[in-house]
Amino acid sequence: MKKINQLLLLTSLLTLTFISEWAYAQLPRNQDSHTYQLENPISVQYLKKNLRKSQPRLVLNQAIEKKLREKLQTDPLTQHIFQAIKYNTESVLAMNLITVDIPDNPRSQKNQLGISRNFLYRVNMLGMVYFVEKDPEILQRLNEEVLAACIFPTWNPKHFLDVGEMSLAIALALDWTAGELPKSTITLAKQSLIAKGIMPSWPENGETPRWVNGTNNWNQVCNAGMIAASIAIAEENPELAAKTMNRSIEGLNHALAAYAPDGAYPVGATYWGYGTMFSVVTAAMLESAFGTDFGISEYPGFKESANFGLLTLAPSKLLYNYADSPDLPELYTDFTLSWFASKTGDKNYLNHERFMQTPEEIGKLSRLAGAGLVWTAQFEEKGSGFIPNAWKGEGANPLVIFTGQGENKEGYYFGGKGGRGSISHGNMDAGSFIFELNGVRWAIDPGNQSYGLLSRAGFDLWSRCQECDRWKLLTKNNFGHSTISVDNKRHVVDGLATIVDFKDGEKPEATFDLTPTFEGQLKSATRKFTKDSPRSIIIEDQIETNNATKLITWQLMTQADIKLVDGGAVLTKEGKTLRLENLSHPEISLSVISLDPAPLELDRQIENLKRIELRIPAWIFEGNKGEIKVRLIGE
Missing domain, CATH: 2.70.98.70 (Beta-galactosidase; Chain A, domain 5)
Structure with missing residues (x-):
């Protein structure tokens, strides 16, 4: 228990310094009208007709799985990333189960965000290794982790980032195991997604939470979690799933508009990595589940922001650290750029230098590395684009x-x-x-x-x-x-x-x-x-x-x-x-x-x-x- 608490504390220290409940309360609202809007056909009827019935359907589906398994046999970069995921999985297996009971730290904020992020990391490592190798011991550990998270008293809705990341993690755990978790676990997980994830996003006073239509990462993270949760429970409660997804897709317009016109993310490089990571996982989930991302990838300035992500990292490997950004880049930027590589065919966005190292040299991976492996495997080179000087x-x-x-x-x-x-x-x-x-x-x-x-x-x-x-x-x-x-x-x-x-x-x-x-x-x-x-x-x-x-x-x-x-x-x-x-x-x-x-x-x-x-x-x-x-x- 002492070891896991120390690990959670470290995760909290590294990540909590960049997000704040009070920061969110000050987010500007986007009042401008925009000619570009996401498609939003979501209704109960649309879900019943168009949502992919078989699992997996979040980031993965049968066609994407086929390409992933091919690349695991033929592509060294994909192979290296998977070996790094397996290496990280060993670290997860050495931890105690996730727990909400962590000691207070004077440098952290008083929320559960570090716990949610740690759980998303565990799900990505365990879930992807199980998906590829079908190891029953990995499935057992994933089952235990899901049960542990689902019995938390709450997922801390007063700081809804915590709920967003936790909801995404639970949804991915259910999806990547494709019905192979015990039925009792699946039932509990879906009940928890509704009771501790989606329902707190619909306040009893009828007001729309500010993050729904905010203009930066709170919008992107929280709406990603709600979309993932809605897809996971769509068969059980299509009405709740449809109205939640419809609201989230509509709300995403406000955050995505901030990328226009050139891809310069207003709140700097670190927040670009964080917010964009959740927008690309949203696009990937929608595309794998419905065959379309409803226009996320084509939003003005969004694809162009990949160059912003590259150019704000200086030759010294330090960030251009304006707008409350730290000096050092976060882990998740690598896999965020992998998604852009898969969409553009531009090899500039693949971090060969890092991922061709040994697992020990690569070290700890992003908490969405499982999804990042999938995006990397989908890459087909169309040439090296021009990165301007x-x-x-x-x-x-x-x-x-x-x-x-x-x-x-x-x-x-x-x-x-x-x-x-x-x-x-x-x-x-x-x-x-x-x-x-x-x-x-x-x-x-x-x-x-x-x-x-x-x-x-x-x-x-x-x-x-x-x-x-x-x-x-x-x-x-x-x-x-x-x-x-x-x-x-x-x-x-x-x-x-x-x-x-x-x-x-x-x-x-x-x-x-x-x-x-x-x-x-x-x-x-x-x-x-x-x-x-x-x-x-x-x-x-x-x-x-x-x-x-x-x-x-x-x-x-x-x-x-x-x-x-x-x-x-x-x-x-x-x-x-x-x-x-x-x-x-x-x-x-x-x-x-x-x-x-x-x-x-x-x-x-x-x-x-x-x-x-x-x-x-x-x-x-x-x-x-x-x-x-x-x-x-x-x-």
């Missing part, structure tokens, strides 16, 4: 990414963004950027910090008014990002910075209009990023002050060591060097502010963190107009 993603939180040409031996990577603080998981980071070269991240984003610790301290992380607590944190306000600040004030929380110009080619450039970010502080502001060589980036700000403007501060966040020199600074880290050239105001010396330790005890403490500042008095600008121009170049 200069890419822009517009939408609610626009960004641009420049990478190196060809093999990118210099490890060039630049990411810059617009957006606004008031978006879900947003920060006051409009105009900010990160920059990597030679394996070193020179300009950093401070990234995310533990939601649980802040919540337990009574800190209001999720309200986003101009003076709210969130903006006191260095990871959230503009003073912790490589942008500009005016008169030492915060950015305007609702001011949306947009892309107004973009050019690709060997010297790509992108311009953001930052004027709304500084409403009342400046008359106008734009920021232009130009990759002027394979080893450098130019940041050029055009500023027009108003009569109240006194000081403009140009900022760069770094963990490098810094030596101030005439006309700029020299940064060193890991034996590498980067020059900061103050092109517009070489007569003004830079300043260095140490942020280790960070200003507040509740701030994320980042080793050797510094802010380089170029502080320019407004009176220097003739006619209230001026330019700030800085170049970063590696040696």
Whole structure:
């Protein structure tokens, strides 16, 4: 019991820091009308006529199974993934049965999400191994796990993400065993899906839960669970199944609309991996059960988001970690991209490098690895698509990414963004950027910090008014990002910075209009990023002050060591060097502010963190107009 509790705690620590009940309460609602809508013919009559009668029918069906078994005999990548699943299954077998009784942890949030995720992981490992090999011992363990989960008092509907992941897991366990679990277990599982999964999604007061029509991962996760549960109980209760599925498919439009127009997921790379993982499993379940995904895969920007998933991972293997994202990628991204590979035939989306390793080297897999194996096995190469070296993603939180040409031996990577603080998981980071070269991240984003610790301290992380607590944190306000600040004030929380110009080619450039970010502080502001060589980036700000403007501060966040020199600074880290050239105001010396330790005890403490500042008095600008121009170049 001690070992399983420790394992569950670890899972909780790794995953719970990124989702919050209070975060969800602040999700924006999508009020825009969209010309593209999912098909939604779901009714009792439609289910009875069109739902596949035989099992499996969730992610798998007879045709998909045939291809999977062929690839298990002929395709090394599929074989390696299955061996990794078997290796992970051995770890599951060494655990105690799933339990709701886990010790409280001061870093976690008070919910059951870690338990639900751990159970989904167990089902994917055990369920896929049993499906392929029909080992009765695996079936017995899966039966015991399902029974243990079904006798939980609740699946914690007050934090419905917990219910969504648990419902999906139970539905997959029933489906992949195709009636081979004991009849009593099947009966209990379906009763539990209704009583602890679906019915709590229909409140007695008649109100629609906010996640149904929300715009980010809560929508995607919870609706996926409800669709899976509805398919699992459709024969027993077609009326409940039909009305639940119809509501969920309609609701998915609101989350999928956030991918338009280019696939830039508004809440960053980690949440893209999480939310998209559940949208692709939804598409796969609908397609295997009905022969159509009702338009999910063709939603504007959705397939294009695969490039977003690839491009937000830098050569250093660190994420472009804006929007409450951690530095390191999550496990589930690999298999999410496998689904895109199966749909496009583009081998860029298959992670050969990781999955051709030994099971021991691969290590722990995503909790949807069973489904990921199926998607990988469906892949038929149609060529290697073009991954752009200069890419822009517009939408609610626009960004641009420049990478190196060809093999990118210099490890060039630049990411810059617009957006606004008031978006879900947003920060006051409009105009900010990160920059990597030679394996070193020179300009950093401070990234995310533990939601649980802040919540337990009574800190209001999720309200986003101009003076709210969130903006006191260095990871959230503009003073912790490589942008500009005016008169030492915060950015305007609702001011949306947009892309107004973009050019690709060997010297790509992108311009953001930052004027709304500084409403009342400046008359106008734009920021232009130009990759002027394979080893450098130019940041050029055009500023027009108003009569109240006194000081403009140009900022760069770094963990490098810094030596101030005439006309700029020299940064060193890991034996590498980067020059900061103050092109517009070489007569003004830079300043260095140490942020280790960070200003507040509740701030994320980042080793050797510094802010380089170029502080320019407004009176220097003739006619209230001026330019700030800085170049970063590696040696």
